[in-house]
Amino acid sequence: QKEVEQDPGPLSVPEGAIVSLNCTYSNSAFQYFMWYRQYSRKGPELLMYTYSSGNKEDGRFTAQVDKSSKYISLFIRDSQPSDSATYLCAMSAGNNDMRFGAGTRLTVKP
Amino acid sequence: ETGVTQSPTHLIKTRGQQVTLRCSSQSGHNTVSWYQQALGQGPQFIFQYYREEENGRGNFPPRFSGLQFPNYSSELNVNALELDDSALYLCASSLPGGTGELFFGEGSRLTVL
Numbered sequence: 740q741k742e743v744e745q746d747p748g749p750l751s752v753p754e755g756a757i758v759s760l761n762c763t764y765s766n767s768a769f770q771y772f773m774w775y776r777q778y779s780r781k782g783p784e785l786l787m788y789t790y791s792s793g794n795k796e797d798g799r800f801t802a803q804v805d806k807s808s809k810y811i812s813l814f815i816r817d818s819q820p821s822d823s824a825t826y827l828c829a830m831s832a833g834n835n836d837m838r839f840g841a842g843t844r845l846t847v848k849p
Numbered sequence: 850e851t852g853v854t855q856s857p858t859h860l861i862k863t864r865g866q867q868v869t870l871r872c873s874s875q876s877g878h879n880t881v882s883w884y885q886q887a888l889g890q891g892p893q894f895i896f897q898y899y900r901e902e903e904n905g906r907g908n909f910p911p912r913f914s915g916l917q918f919p920n921y922s923s924e925l926n927v928n929a930l931e932l933d934d935s936a937l938y939l940c941a942s943s944l945p946g947g948t949g950e951l952f953f954g955e956g957s958r959l960t961v962l
Contacts, residue, residue, distance in 0.1 A: 781956075782939055782941075782954050784953070785950060835897040837951065839892050841889070841890050
């Protein structure tokens with residue numbers, strides 16, 4: 740079992756849809772949870788950062804962390820074609836070794 | 850504010866050769882991490898440098914080595930290249946503390962033939 744599991748998709752939705760992306764993990768030491776967006780042939784870009792359990796909202800994006808279930812989610816409201824990218828979940832125990840999921844490839848169709 | 854820059858962007862090597870990849874960190878960031886991202890996979894931690902010293906290492910063999918310079922720029926060296934080393938190599942800079950807010954460069958895409 741991988742330390743961080745993420746469904747690779749691909750996921751295709753119509754413009755305006757609500758998108759739900761998820762990751763599960765096995766290491767209970769993880770405290771810092773992040774979502775990165777990676778466009779084709781580009782480096783990952785930090786989207787959301789959450790410490791411990793709870794919700795965080797930033798514009799159309801909401802990140803949720805449930806440490807009791809070892810489950811994190813990213814919701815995208817009113818999805819746009821420009822949201823088409825690969826979304827990577829990442830987590831860290833506070834040391835320098837961040838663990839990434841495999842990434843979910845999202846396509847938002849006009 | 851200057852972002853993370855990496856060079857070269859693409860390169861092709863043959864098995865057994867050596868390669869050096871370079872990275873300039875974001876302004877004000879004194880910690881640099883290197884990641885390997887194989888096609889269709891998430892980035893995997895190679896190592897991190899802080900104050901010119903290795904500050905943690907992932908599950909990579911010793912033929913992967915690095916340097917950090919006084920200006921916080923960094924190099925990744927890979928010796929005795931293998932076909933499986935073909936990947937996107939990402940450099941990320943951050944502030945010390947390990948909380949995870951990494952700022953990535955565009956990456957160097959290495960192909961080993």
